[in-house]
Amino acid sequence: MSRKTFHLNAFLMGVGHHEAAWRHPRTDAHRVLDVRHFQNLARIAERGKLDSVFFADTLAVGPRIERNTLAVFEPVTLLSAIATATERIGLIATASTSYNEPFNLARKFASLDHISAGRAGWNIVTSGSVDEAYNFGLDAIPEHARRYERAEEFVDVAVALWDSWESEAIVLDTEAGVFADPSRVHTLDYAGERFRVRGPLNSPRGPQGRPLLVQAGSSESGKEFAAHRGEAVFTAQRTVEEGVRFYRDLKSRLAKYGRVEHELKVLPGLVPFIADTVEEAKALEQEFTDLISPDYALRQLSSMLGVDLTAHALDAPLPPLPAESEIQGGKSRFTLVKELAETEDLTVRQLIGKLGGGRGHRTFAGTPEQVADELQTWFEAGAADGFNIMPPYLPGGLEDFVDRVVPILQERGLFRADYESTTLRGHYGLDPVESQFAPRDSRVSA
Numbered sequence: 432m433s434r435k436t437f438h439l440n441a442f443l444m445g446v447g448h449h450e451a452a453w454r455h456p457r458t459d460a461h462r463v464l465d466v467r468h469f470q471n472l473a474r475i476a477e478r479g480k481l482d483s484v485f486f487a488d489t490l491a492v493g494p495r496i497e498r499n500t501l502a503v504f505e506p507v508t509l510l511s512a513i514a515t516a517t518e519r520i521g522l523i524a525t526a527s528t529s530y531n532e533p534f535n536l537a538r539k540f541a542s543l544d545h546i547s548a549g550r551a552g553w554n555i556v557t558s559g560s561v562d563e564a565y566n567f568g569l570d571a572i573p574e575h576a577r578r579y580e581r582a583e584e585f586v587d588v589a590v591a592l593w594d595s596w597e598s599e600a601i602v603l604d605t606e607a608g609v610f611a612d613p614s615r616v617h618t619l620d621y622a623g624e625r626f627r628v629r630g631p632l633n634s635p636r637g638p639q640g641r642p643l644l645v646q647a648g649s650s651e652s653g654k655e656f657a658a659h660r661g662e663a664v665f666t667a668q669r670t671v672e673e674g675v676r677f678y679r680d681l682k683s684r685l686a687k688y689g690r691v692e693h694e695l696k697v698l699p700g701l702v703p704f705i706a707d708t709v710e711e712a713k714a715l716e717q718e719f720t721d722l723i724s725p726d727y728a729l730r731q732l733s734s735m736l737g738v739d740l741t742a743h744a745l746d747a748p749l750p751p752l753p754a755e756s757e758i759q760g761g762k763s764r765f766t767l768v769k770e771l772a773e774t775e776d777l778t779v780r781q782l783i784g785k786l787g788g789g790r791g792h793r794t795f796a797g798t799p800e801q802v803a804d805e806l807q808t809w810f811e812a813g814a815a816d817g818f819n820i821m822p823p824y825l826p827g828g829l830e831d832f833v834d835r836v837v838p839i840l841q842e843r844g845l846f847r848a849d850y851e852s853t854t855l856r857g858h859y860g861l862d863p864v865e866s867q868f869a870p871r872d873s874r875v876s877a
Contacts, residue, residue, distance in 0.1 A: 434844035437810050438696055438817025438859060439837075440483045440523070441476040442665070443469065445502060447824035448702055450731070451722035457824050463503055470516035472826055479833030480847050482817070482858040483521030483552060485645075485665070486510065490530055491562035507539045514547035521855030523552035523645055529578055530558060530567045533588035537632055541593060544637030549854035552643035554665070555656075557582050560734070579652040584623050586644070586660050591619050593641045594866040595631030611635075617868045639856045640864035649677065658684035662861060663696045665819045667792045674699055674814030696816040696859055699809065700792030702823050703802045705831040712796035719823060723783060732783055736765060745780040792821060799835035806836075807845060 442448070446458040446468075453460035462468035473484050486506035506524035514522060522543065526536055536553075544551035557578035558564075564572050573581075600615035619630035646653065646661035657664045658681060668674040682692050704719075706712035725745060733740045736752055743750060752769055775781075795805055809815045822828030840846040852858055 449823040477520040528585040537592040541634040549638030596636040704796040
């Protein structure tokens with residue numbers, strides 16, 4: 432019997448996940464404006480047979496403009512360019528349900544799915560930044576639970592729009608002059624609490640049926656949403672024990688939605704610093720930590736915690752924090768950072784150092800074998816179905832993982848030696864999905 436294998440996604444950000452990556456001599460900050468840089472990163476990930484690459488997104492400049500590089504490209508547009516430079520790697524983009532409309536967004540992802548021949552994925556976010564709210568005419572972040580209620584209805588509409596074309600709708604009968612079979616193209620006439628959409632979508636059904644649906648929140652609302660809709664979850668836990676608890680909790684919620692465990696893949700994040708020896712890896716990590724701008728890090732931390740820390744003493748502990756119930760932004764990240772500071776009794780300076788690599792995701796410094804051991808431990812403990820690899824600097828950090836860690840995982844039978852599918856859903860072990868409007872006996876999957 433072949434050994435169970437896991438999934439690998441490369442979460443790519445500018446010239447690296449570490450907030451000081453753009454200042455380090457191993458990177459070239461000018462590359463954040465060059466689409467060829469991102470095409471090259473995707474080709475590196477594809478060389479390692481990774482399931483997918485992922486680009487996050489926010490809809491505001493936020494506190495980073497002076498001290499950090501921006502994600503300058505809208506990710507669906509960027510992934511369309513990457514699609515033409517790659518053949519197999521999955522392409523996942525963040526898009527907000529709070530500041531988009533279902534029709535426009537469904538069309539974008541359907542287009543990406545066609546352009547990439549079935550490799551599109553949508554990371555569904557509800558947007559928890561007040562700066563984003565300001566850019567869309569609001570005075571405050573919409574209340575947390577209401578954002579997730581909107582997200583549920585938004586996804587219902589998007590799925591129905593993708594389903595509005597059945598797989599066999601395109602006929603292309605040039606002699607009879609028939610482009611599409613109108614009986615297989617469906618009007619929605621959707622009227623809900625927040626959206627009214629007639630449909631159908633003006634893009635035919637994509638090669639996967641629907642894009643892969645990804646979710647990244649770990650609050651109670653986020654976990655329920657993931658259990659209902661998610662097919663992959665990007666999450667942040669710092670210990671195996673925390674990972675196992677999250678994994679079991681999330682998987683236990685699937686049955687109420689008529690789902691089974693393999694239909695949802697859990698991928699914790701890892702920021703790996705890789706070198707020939709553990710001492711060299713830790714020294715490399717320290718080089719990046721030494722380049723952190725404290726004023727920028729304090730603004731970032733203030734945003735995460737909902738408390739203004741910009742004048743707070745760096746060598747003091749955190750001040751009293753609000754209760755989680757008072758937080759309307761990212762609840763799961765607030766809880767993670769608060770527990771990290773309290774559990775390890777960290778000063779603010781120590782905390783921003785630990786957060787510099789991945790904003791709360793686990794950072795690990797070691798040899799290629801030690802990184803492989805770490806992934807294997809989490810996987811075999813039941814804390815993960817795969818991993819969200821977040822290179823601290825690019826392209827070197829991704830090259831080290833692909834060329835030095837992936838071969839070890841392949842030798843151990845933990846990761847594929849070659850692609851077995853041409854679609855993103857296939858990479859994640861999921862079937863294509865037929866339209867909900869198709870005759871029941873013709874559906875591939877519900």
